[in-house]
Amino acid sequence: MKNSLKKIFHFFFRIIFAKLLMPKPHTKIRKILLSGYTGLGHFILKSVLIQKIEELYPGVKIYIITGNSFGNEFVLDNYPAFILKQESGTLKKNIFFLKLRREKFDAIIMPIDAAPPFLIRGSILAGIPVRVGHIFSDEYIPDYYYTIKVPLKLRKIRSELDINYDLLAALSSRRITRDYKPFVNMHLNGNALQKFGLQRGKYVCLQIGSSNGMVTTKRWLEENFKSLIERLAKDFPGFKIVTIGDTGDSEVVNNVCRNISSVNFLNLAGKTTLNEVKSLISNSKLLICHDSGLLHLGNALKKNTIAIYGPSDPDIYAVNLSTCHIIRKRISCSPCQGLFPGKFSFLTEEESAKLCPVPECMKAVTVDSVYNKCVELLNVNQLVV
Structure with a gap:
């Protein structure tokens, strides 16, 4: 019927x-x-x-x-x-x-x-x-x-x-030349830095959450983020560590940030508009993030970006960008998510999370590996933003 x-x-x-x-x-x-x-x-x-x-x-x-x-x-x-x-x-x-x-x-x-x-x-x-x-x-x-x-x-x-x-x-109906550099418009929110008390090139943007708080296996371990923040805040007093993210990410971010008391730390997750986030990333020294929309936003803004990968493969365009620094540890079962999760026999993020609540591929990415890349990028061309 x-x-x-x-x-x-x-x-x-x-x-x-x-x-x-x-x-x-x-x-x-x-x-x-x-x-x-x-x-x-x-x-x-x-x-x-x-x-x-x-x-x-x-x-x-x-x-x-x-x-x-x-x-x-x-x-x-x-x-x-x-x-x-x-x-x-x-x-x-x-x-x-x-x-x-x-x-x-x-x-x-x-x-x-x-x-x-x-x-x-x-x-x-x-x-x-x-x-x-x-x-x-x-x-x-x-x-x-x-x-x-x-x-x-x-x-x-x-x-x-x-x-x-x-x-x-x-x-x-013709062959076209293909450019592999996505872009966003540069009509940035000029008041974002003043609003949040930040100086251009004097802070690092950090994405702790992912998928707006929904179930995902692409999120690095909370204790790793806490350790990374504390080390960066201590070793780089000239830079603020600023967390960014959607409203749905707030619970995850707050769990990490609850006991961090450094004056060099600022939690803005869920407190910004997308235009403000665009401006914050553009004016930052560095972005640290997951395989997410913020990764592609950072790449489009031509910002030095450290991308933490686990269950998914980085897009070829990102691999070839000099400003995109991919950190991952391949294990036998990764990648388990395709380009479009839930299609073409690949698992959805929810299905992946049920099978692997604490992804081994994300556990395998050490704090030292991310920290060392931060040191490299923060120390090189220190005066050039």
Whole structure:
């Protein structure tokens, strides 16, 4: 019965919205919608598409569609964004997309991690004639959803940036040169340093939490962070140690920071906006973080970044950045998480956490290894920020 209803729905939806009410594609692309309906880090890796779109289509107007809790609208806030609340019901979503018809978009690009089914259907309701997205064997996607279907290539190790670029190459029907340096706009919050009593280049940003406090195996051990903070605060009195993170990270961060009394330590986790975090990282001497959105933010800001890795593999683009310093200890079972956890036979972070509550790969990363890299980066070019 359920399958029959689905078939009926798709039959009428396709006839009415994907055919009868669908505008004809323009010969020239003038207005593109890019899906940012994904986490912060994944969205930052889509920034390379924007520069390339502007290069391929001079004068094009680019808009972003995203949810209300990702913060992606602040990453590239010089580009207009449509915010669709994640908690919206079906009716509100449909109304949202029907109103979007007045924008008359020529095309929408929906990368694999930013293409929930409601968004693909919504792009049809919005009358967007050219819809570009990935197809892959693990998931059924109705034939009419995308007008340009791009097979997902995962047979060899590839950068997520390349996976995104594949969509644009298919849309433009040409080979494109690929740049592997994500970016964010530099409209930084100039008041952040003054607000928190910090001086440019005189502090280190530290991410203790991860995944906004949700279950994850990518988090380094709390006792290791405590030891690292105490050593840095003692050995580098000229630098403040500043913790940053989402509101959901506060409990984890507070557990670590509760008994740290150094005057060189400042806990800002859950106390900043994303724009303030962007400014804090940009003006810091160094960022220490996990495999997370803040890692990609630090890389995009061209900041010296120490990235602590465990159950996941670093993206090739990050490995090749001179400012990204990856610390990891390979063990027999790592990596156990793929590029997109929960897809393609890889475990979700929740599943990984059940199997391995205290990941051996994260335990294997010693305080000394992180501390020694901090010493190297804080002592070199001490006067250059």
